[in-house]
Amino acid sequence: MCDINTVNTDDNGDGIVNSGTDNRINNDIRINTDSGIDPNNRANDICVDIQNLNVRFPTRSGLMGKISGWTKAVDGISFGIRRGETFSVVGESGCGKTTAAMAVMGLIKPTSGDIRLYLGDYKEKSTQWADLHGGERKRLRRLVQIVFQDPYSSLNPRMTVRSILSEPFAIHNLYGKKEREARIAELLDRVGLSTAYLDRYPHEFSGGQRQRVGIARALATSPEFIVADEPVSALDVSIQAQIINLLQDLQRRYSQTMLFISHDLAVVRHIADRIAVMYRGKIMEMGDNEAIFASHAHPYTELLLKSVPTAGTGTVVTATPKVSTIGDDKDVSTTGNGAGCAFYPRCPRRCDRCVNETPELNDLGSGHFVACFCA
Ligand code: SF4
Numbered sequence: 001m002c003d004i005n006t007v008n009t010d011d012n013g014d015g016i017v018n019s020g021t022d023n024r025i026n027n028d029i030r031i032n033t034d035s036g037i038d039p040n041n042r043a044n045d046i047c048v049d050i051q052n053l054n055v056r057f058p059t060r061s062g063l064m065g066k067i068s069g070w071t072k073a074v075d076g077i078s079f080g081i082r083r084g085e086t087f088s089v090v091g092e093s094g095c096g097k098t099t100a101a102m103a104v105m106g107l108i109k110p111t112s113g114d115i116r117l118y119l120g121d122y123k124e125k126s127t128q129w130a131d132l133h134g135g136e137r138k139r140l141r142r143l144v145q146i147v148f149q150d151p152y153s154s155l156n157p158r159m160t161v162r163s164i165l166s167e168p169f170a171i172h173n174l175y176g177k178k179e180r181e182a183r184i185a186e187l188l189d190r191v192g193l194s195t196a197y198l199d200r201y202p203h204e205f206s207g208g209q210r211q212r213v214g215i216a217r218a219l220a221t222s223p224e225f226i227v228a229d230e231p232v233s234a235l236d237v238s239i240q241a242q243i244i245n246l247l248q249d250l251q252r253r254y255s256q257t258m259l260f261i262s263h264d265l266a267v268v269r270h271i272a273d274r275i276a277v278m279y280r281g282k283i284m285e286m287g288d289n290e291a292i293f294a295s296h297a298h299p300y301t302e303l304l305l306k307s308v309p310t311a312g313t314g315t316v317v318t319a320t321p322k323v324s325t326i327g328d329d330k331d332v333s334t335t336g337n338g339a340g341c342a343f344y345p346r347c348p349r350r351c352d353r354c355v356n357e358t359p360e361l362n363d364l365g366s367g368h369f370v371a372c373f374c375a
Helices: 097-104 134-141 161-171 177-190 207-219 237-254 265-271 289-294 299-306
Strands: 046-061 066-082 086-090 112-117 144-147 225-229 257-262 274-279 282-288 362-365 368-370
Touching: 046 097, 046 257, 066 086, 066 097, 066 257, 066 274, 066 282, 086 097, 086 265, 097 225, 097 257, 144 207, 161 177, 161 207, 177 207, 207 237, 237 257, 237 265, 257 265, 265 289, 274 289, 274 299, 282 289, 282 299
Parallel strands: 086 257, 086 274, 144 225, 225 257
Antiparallel strands: 046 066, 046 112, 274 282, 282 368, 362 368
């Protein structure tokens, strides 16, 4: 664990101190065509490589709950995350981004596809969750941590901050009793919380403070890879900026790799190095921050960007901003194996080809990928 050299103060007494296709040739040699990164090129120093990931859930009907179909939550997505970068998956609620993140964390078993992790002992030769059992799985689990969306429900209300933060040490058998105390104080310092609150319970904190405790817990095992699943969406707008700045600061200071899940492009813009835009389980567009915000090519990305409220327009911002689309996707089923573009019902640029053919991610250059016939 790294040392903190900054001196923090709690000025106002609030407890926050200022401061597609599987191209596998054999088990180890693969050619990547659509994740945006070639894992065989070590210059990319890849950390997580996802290939053709599919997650389907059964839909049941009738008294006996018989399986009547399958819902495609994640539909053949591929992407790679470089070591030390913040990769963001963005899209509307229900697009499959959290399901994909859970699969990457090994918390959901994918229906098919590869999730290769280059972490810890597996930095040079990757591993998959499915290949790990018992102690090996636990050792890797220590290096992959999550910051949950809801800081209210993700912390045990019966545990003090001290016991919440010492739990990961106990689970992974890290440090002696005395050293654990020092580490807990260091963790609180990292997330800008005062050690005066060590013996308080989660209900005694504000939402922002609780999320800081959640971040401290995620950092306890010195993870190499952090999944932040909508970490600010349950917080007040004024607190969101503090938590985003904290995550950004920690990620830069300790060179951690982060998968940042969000529905809010305004938030993603501040924190992500690269972005994948998801819609109905598929990646519609993927590229670096500048490509997505300055030269996006997919109509759905455009729609998301138009949904971001801008200050100073004199427009009253409603909870769900009105954006011009030509249709509604309510009547489109996500079950079955229907061909055609998933965005067709809402797309202002649609043509006949979009009904019968499914657009694949196409490389526009410099790692900018778009799944649209009109891009
Ligand atoms: S492929 Fe067709 S329907 Fe899909 S986003 Fe492009 S233009 Fe629209």
